[in-house]
Amino acid sequence: MSQRETAFTGRIIASLSHEIKNVLATIKESAGLMDDILKLCPERSVPHQDRLIQAAANIRKQIDRGVDVVLGLNQFAHSMDEPRAEIDLNGLAERMAFLMHRFAQKLGIGLISVPYSERLKMVTDPFGLEMLLAGAVDACLSRAEKGSEIRIQPCVVEGRPAFWLGSGPMALSATLLSKADCPEDLAALQGDLERLQARIYDVGSAEHRGFLVRFS
Amino acid sequence: MEKRMKVLLVDDEEEFVQTLAERLEIRGIQALVATDGVEALHLIEEETPPVVVLDVMMPGLGGLEVLQRLKTSHPRMQVILLTGHGSTKEGIQGMHLGAFDYLMKPVRIEDLIKKMAEAYEAFAGSGTREGGAA
Numbered sequence: 001m002s003q004r005e006t007a008f009t010g011r012i013i014a015s016l017s018h019e020i021k022n023v024l025a026t027i028k029e030s031a032g033l034m035d036d037i038l039k040l041c042p043e044r045s046v047p048h049q050d051r052l053i054q055a056a057a058n059i060r061k062q063i064d065r066g067v068d069v070v071l072g073l074n075q076f077a078h079s080m081d082e083p084r085a086e087i088d089l090n091g092l093a094e095r096m097a098f099l100m101h102r103f104a105q106k107l108g109i110g111l112i113s114v115p116y117s118e119r120l121k122m123v124t125d126p127f128g129l130e131m132l133l134a135g136a137v138d139a140c141l142s143r144a145e146k147g148s149e150i151r152i153q154p155c156v157v158e159g160r161p162a163f164w165l166g167s168g169p170m171a172l173s174a175t176l177l178s179k180a181d182c183p184e185d186l187a188a189l190q191g192d193l194e195r196l197q198a199r200i201y202d203v204g205s206a207e208h209r210g211f212l213v214r215f216s
Numbered sequence: 217m218e219k220r221m222k223v224l225l226v227d228d229e230e231e232f233v234q235t236l237a238e239r240l241e242i243r244g245i246q247a248l249v250a251t252d253g254v255e256a257l258h259l260i261e262e263e264t265p266p267v268v269v270l271d272v273m274m275p276g277l278g279g280l281e282v283l284q285r286l287k288t289s290h291p292r293m294q295v296i297l298l299t300g301h302g303s304t305k306e307g308i309q310g311m312h313l314g315a316f317d318y319l320m321k322p323v324r325i326e327d328l329i330k331k332m333a334e335a336y337e338a339f340a341g342s343g344t345r346e347g348g349a350a
Contacts, residue, residue: 018273021300022229025322029235032325036242067322 003083006127010080017074024063024070031059072098079126086123089154089161090115096130096152100137107141110149120154122161122215124196132192136165136200136211139185143209150210157214166203166210177202186211221336222246224263226256226282227271227298239325245332253277260286260293266339267332271298271321272306280310287314292342294335298323 001009035056038049046052075095093113104111122129133152140150144167153164164170177186177200186200193200193213201212223245227233230251237247248263250256254277260268268286272279283295297310297318307318316335319328 018300021321022232025300026229026232026235028322029232029239029325033235033239036239040242063322071320 006080010077010127013077013080014074017070017077020070021067021074024066028060028063028067031056031063035060068098076130079130081126083125084123085126086121087126087129089120089122089163092126092129092133093152093154093163096133096137099130100134103138104141104150107144108146109141109144111137111141112149112151114151114153116154116156120156120161124215128192128196132189132196132198132213133163133165135185135189135192136163136213139183139189140165140167140210142185157212160215162212162214164210164212166208168208168210170208170212176200220244220246221267221332222248222263222265223267223269223332224248224250224256224259224265225269226250226253226274226279228252228274229271236325236328240329243325243329245329253279253282256282257285260290264290265293267294267296267316267335269296269298269328269332270315271300272310272318273300280306280313283310283313283315292339294339296328296331296335 035053038046038053038056041049043049072095076099090113093115097111097113101111137150137152144150148167150165150167151170153170155162155164155170182190182200189200192198196215198213198215201214203210203212221244223240225233225237225240225247226249227236228251233249233251237249240247248259248265250259253274256268256270257277259265270279270282274282279297283297286293286295291314294316295310295314297307297315298321299307299310299318300321304318307315307320310318316338317331319331
């Protein structure tokens with residue numbers, strides 16, 4: 001997609017998710033009001049009072065879930081706003097774990113974000129970076145065993161920002177995957193890697209299985 | 217007798233704002249309602265509420281514009297912004313324009329009341345009363 005197309009897509013998704021959020025906010029307040037009124041009534045004065053209170057609580061719980069989903073969608077849409085922006089890498093790792101959670105869940109694999117000990121920032125293409133990390137997460141998932149857990153962890157390697165995506169703690173040494181020896185799924189990421197001035201490293205030891213994405 | 221806290225809720229989502237007002241009334245808070253920026257500015261002049269809860273995204277006169285005008289005419293009045301966006305840009309912009317704080321919509325009513333109480337204290341502690349409790 002061109003930048004214009006990306007920005008348009010993001011604008012429409014952001015606008016629609018904003019509307020959905022307004023709908024959820026109104027339902028949430030209405031369920032809250034039902035709950036308030038039921039609790040104001042003397043105990044057992046309303047038929048099925050407890051069941052109605054429970055139903056209102058269920059509505060609120062599902063709305064909170066819906067709000068998280070819409071927030072994820074909205075933040076994703078805003079990543080398309082600008083071709084370059086300053087990105088908080090800990091926040092991005094958390095968002096990527098949320099966005100990719102269902103894909104991992106379907107395979108029976110856990111997906112978590114592990115923040116770096118300090119705030120890490122990078123100026124780059126936010127949408128491109130999300131796409132690259134999603135591709136790297138997919139590659140991890142296709143190699144991971146059912147029941148395992150994949151980490152998305154921002155880090156610093158030789159003074160530059162990087163992401164560790166794999167099982168176990170972050171790897172300390174790794175092999176650069178050149179275009180020639182890249183497996184098919186990772187070869188598809190080469191365009192993104194070049195655009196973002198990044199390189200991907202394969203880590204295949206028994207303790208550390210995954211990929212290191214380094215930015216120059 | 218203890219005075220009731222008076223707040224003005226401004227949001228173009230009428231069902232949302234009316235329901236929220238009703239829930240606040242149940243909790244002993246006098247909640248006035250405006251569904252657009254112009255109506256909000258009228259009510260601010262008539263009622264001088266110490267605390268205003270203002271939606272950022274409104275058609276016509278937007279929340280940030282209402283905030284700017286309100287802060288010029290009633291600098292002590294405290295404004296809590298409700299932002300519906302995943303981005304916190306508008307909230308931060310509002311803080312630069314003098315908002316007391318901002319909350320993401322939908323907000324838990326307990327969190328909103330806590331923030332309103334803090335804003336009310338900030339108003340009360342900021343000098344001569346402009347308006348206030350009913």
